[in-house]
Amino acid sequence: MDKLYVMCGEEAEALAVSLLEEMDVAEELKGFKRPLIGIKPNLVVSQPAQWGATTEPGLVRGVVRYLKSRGFNTLVIMESSWLGDNTRAAFRVCGYEDLSREFNLPLVDLKKDKGILVEAGGLKFEVCSSVLAVDYLINMPVLKAHCQTKLSCALKNLKGCIPDKEKRRFHALGLHRPIACLNMAVRPGLTVVDGIFGDLLHEEGGNPVKMGRVIAGRDPVLVDSYAAALLGYDVDDVPYIRMAEELGVGSSVLEGRVVERNSVGEFAGSFPGGREIDFLKKYVEEDMACSPCYGGVMHALMRLKEKGKLKGLPGKVQVGQGFKGRGGYFGVGECARGCESYVRGCPPKAREIVAELEKWLSLS
Ligand code: SF4
Structure with a gap:
């Protein structure tokens, strides 16, 4: 195939x-x-x-x-x-x-x-x-x-x-x-x-x-x-x-x-704005995130918003290379594996992030 x-x-x-x-x-x-x-x-x-x-x-x-x-x-x-x-x-x-x-x-x-x-x-x-x-x-x-x-x-x-x-x-x-x-x-x-x-x-x-x-x-x-x-x-x-x-x-x-x-850490990027993106950014704590990881978080948060679940999130989503070796509540990607919950992958797909966010919501 x-x-x-x-x-x-x-x-x-x-x-x-x-x-x-x-x-x-x-x-x-x-x-x-x-x-x-x-x-x-x-x-x-x-x-x-x-x-x-x-x-x-x-x-x-x-x-x-x-x-x-x-x-x-x-x-x-x-x-x-x-x-x-x-x-x-x-x-x-x-x-x-x-x-x-x-x-x-x-x-x-x-x-x-x-x-x-x-x-x-x-x-x-x-x-x-x-x-x-x-x-x-x-x-x-x-x-x-x-x-x-x-x-x-x-x-x-x-x-x-x-x-x-x-x-x-x-x-x-x-x-x-x-x-x-x-x-x-x-x-x-x-x-x-x-x-x-x-x-x-x-x-x-x-x-x-x-x-x-x-x-x-x-x-x-x-x-x-x-x-x-x-x-x-x-x-x-x-x-x-x-x-x-x-x-x-x-x-x-x-x-x-x-x-x-994918190679870890080779593709750190910056992120454009836009009204909806700026709104979703309020739910994210970012520290040196790569574009594929951060972009996936944006799409995942948009899917949660469409389901009416965004406002129920108990805290901010943490993403980026700056989370290596640090703790936190909910991390996205291997860099944030020290968080209490985290989404595996480097970078993970938005579908995987949505699934983990829904689990986090159901436990909170
Ligand atoms: S987990 Fe995300 S932020 Fe960390 S290196 Fe991979 S893509 Fe970049």
Whole structure:
């Protein structure tokens, strides 16, 4: 079964190169004769990646550099921003015009594309012709929350591959089933997730959380199962993941399939603001926390807030390298193992933090 590779850090370009090397993507591409490779980032709105909604261009640069260095030169970047935004503006604002000039890469605005009718999972819908024309598609979503589907990552990012009229129809159909069917019709060979900055609440950004990691895999169902856990959800909290699995798109089983390259203490980071983040920070005592740990705490506290349990917490959550060798009430991560209760892992996922916080609440 396909594996999932995760690396923590903030150097997007270097992380992308390292992950593609580890997965030996070039070997897989040798099966094609001069393949046309499509790269599909998430440029849902015209905002820099640090706002939490769009794919960091440095991550795409890493993928392009890796491919070109191995002789794969026929590359194209393709995207369609959401209804009401302009893809050309997003290419410019998000740094993709610079990337295009640097590597002589075409930028395709899928809003201008012809739709081709397909049928998948019992649903008929149109897919943009440029997407269907590539030999190999690399999906490059952002790890972020979504106000309707809870999660936006690998499976949902393909909604940018359909014409605007189909985006409207997908919403009218409740999003979940159409997203699963779309992933039957369009099958990326590889997914590389920008998990450096994502959004706490919405797909359009504005409440950025630094999660400090990049995730890569060939199975988008596996990628989204892992992503859901990072945001504090179970697979069944995001219905389209299970629907896609049932349609044969991939497998949600994580056990034995995740290769995590985390190294303690190498990735201490700083944390952006935003009203909701500032509110949640009141429940945290932080001392030299790494971004993946701290970001996980933010998502976990948000899940508790949604359940109406946040105000019942008996004390602050303690996180960071500064807690090594110190005591406390409730710690997150191996650095805080001296606390009375602590969540194992370096870094732990938000789902594990939520589970331990709920135990702590039930004992208090
Ligand atoms: S457990 Fe400590 S070293 Fe590991 S990610 Fe958390 S703060 Fe960083």
